[in-house]
Amino acid sequence: MKQTSELDEKSTLVKAPVLRVEDFDVESYHDGVVVLDFAKNVLALNQTAADLLPGDWSGPFPVQLGAVFPEMSEEYEWLSRLVHEKSCHGNQIVNLSRAGKMRTLLVDSSFLRGQAGEQVGMCLFLKDIGNIVSLEQKIQHNEILATVGKIAAGVAHEIRNPLTSIKGFLQIMRHELDKQGMQKEYSYTDVMLREIDRVNELVGELLLLSKPRELRMERIEMEELIMAMAPLISSEAILNNIEFHLSLKSVPQVYADPEMLKQIFLNLVKNGIESMNETPGGKLIISTDYMPQERMVRVDVQDRGPGIPHYLVDRIFDAFFTTKETGTGLGLPICQRLVNDLGGRIKVRTKGFGTTFSVYLPALSE
Template sequence: MRLTSEMDDQNVQMRTPLFRVEDLDVESYHDGVVMLDFEMKVLAANKTSVEFLPGDWSGEFPIGLSDVFPQMSEEYEWLSRLVREKSCFRNHVVNLSREGRMRTLLADSSFLRDKDGEQAGICLFLKDIGNIVSLEKKIQHNEILATVGKIAAGVAHEIRNPLTSIKGFLQIMRHELEKKGMQKEFNYTDVMLSEIDRVNELVGELLLLSKPRELRMERIEMEELIMTMAPIISSEAILNNIEFHLSLKSVPHVYADPEMLKQVFLNLVKNAIESMAEVQGGKLVLSTEYLPQERMVRIDVQDTGPGVPHYLTDRIFDAFFTTKETGTGLGLPICQRLVNDLGGRIKVKSKGFGTTFSVFLPTMSA
């Protein structure tokens, strides 16, 4: 049977003669190509498409669609429906999961035609656009942070100046109330001062997002840095009935701002402890590892808390998004901003029980 591939683009037909099935040159395409007939057989598929569509490709073409994919699988359902409905489309976005990784593909399809011009099958073209989607999300995220930063920079001083005055007069009132033995009113001022400090802290966090901090970069030995924080973390863990462990491997030095790194790690530890406080105890582990291929040092903050639902993992770095009743939703965006300023990146992994935040930092090794 002689086949041609027709791409229907603005009613223009393009036919390329394709002779025998075994002569179909699908490997010449950089993107994924799968050719199917209307009898649910795969006529040809290149290596790229096999990477996109996991299945049993050990048979020789043509091969039955059900021999490649289990009939209840997502891939079989999609491809069989494509053939049954004889679907021709352009720029169709498809999300397929493989080995726990969600892949975003841009799919085009066209008819395969025989020598008489009759429809004989479907030719499917697949392009991985995951990096583009990820880049768009990152740009949107940075734009949001930039907007938040501009607002913060504009109002921070306007907020802090009256707060300073209010705090000063409250402290004078406290002194007078204490002298007159008005203990009940004196206690009210404690609450008011606490809330003023909370607002000041929020303004400070907003300012961290508004502009990059001046970096004081230096050569850092990661084990030494973590050990300086260990007593603080350990005491906080004990207060919350949490086991604290270190698993530190020998890793190359990094070039970073030590105070900035401390802020990142203490913030991640605080989040971990707060999440485990909900289940009354747990285990907190700080570990380090060197990734020679990437020339990165990875620092993991791992907890045994309730975990982050998979549908929220893409949102936890959004400014003002929080699942806590008293949270501001700025802690993780600030961590991400600080790590990015140091030339690193931060990732989260959670599988329904426990969460691991991984900070990746470039090493000083050549």
């Protein structure tokens, strides 16, 4: 590696096994660089590495590892092990958390040598590959979703055809039972028709997951769209004894399919209300904001439910995954699919109390 050979040349400046901070010019490297001796001292570290690694690196060098990382932390254990074992690695993948955000780093390490060729320290090169990993995961998720969608489409068509016949004959039977005054048997048909409608609704969701509907794009005022939906959402909230609030800012227009947007927001609202069914003091908030740096309009659907366990957050957009007894596991994957079709993205933030789904959509020029 070019970087390694350049640093090896610099190591000839070291006159003795004791390394000096001034021997290293690490700011010239694009990747993160960390220089360590075998006494667990960090001798030099550039700004890129300081941005990638947790801990406070503002103090003077050298600095002991234990002064930056708690001795029981993963970071301390990782770096201590490298120094103690004097082991170098190429293309090592390390996951570290900084400011609550998990970073995936590609690490190359090499020895620093003195004049006599002896090992006097180690140098680590760090590269943030989080975006690459995230892209690979997204591609893999989309491929799985596309496969599930194709299977679902075939199954849905096979289910819908016999359902139509069953529903038709059931309605005829229902009429005859009513004429003959067989009210008990007539009441059974109510249950059967409701269940058929439920299956039809599921079939419709499967078809929607399998392929996008034809988009009817137009300029949309987000405030007008949400206000038009507000009475429906409010009535549903009242039925479930939940407070409903709007916090709408003035934001730029978006170019999208209004019916598709309504379906996205209603799905998220339904999801939020269902999560608060067993939580007293439920509250649902829809808010809007504008992200000028990203040129994106953000719509938040926030609930005060119990939140999503951290170990399940990565699975909530998987088709057919659900924690609800009567859920289909299709609502959130459909929302994600529709948002992607509109050129946006959807994110989730959750904690011990409450969950927020944020829909980001490209803003039109102001």
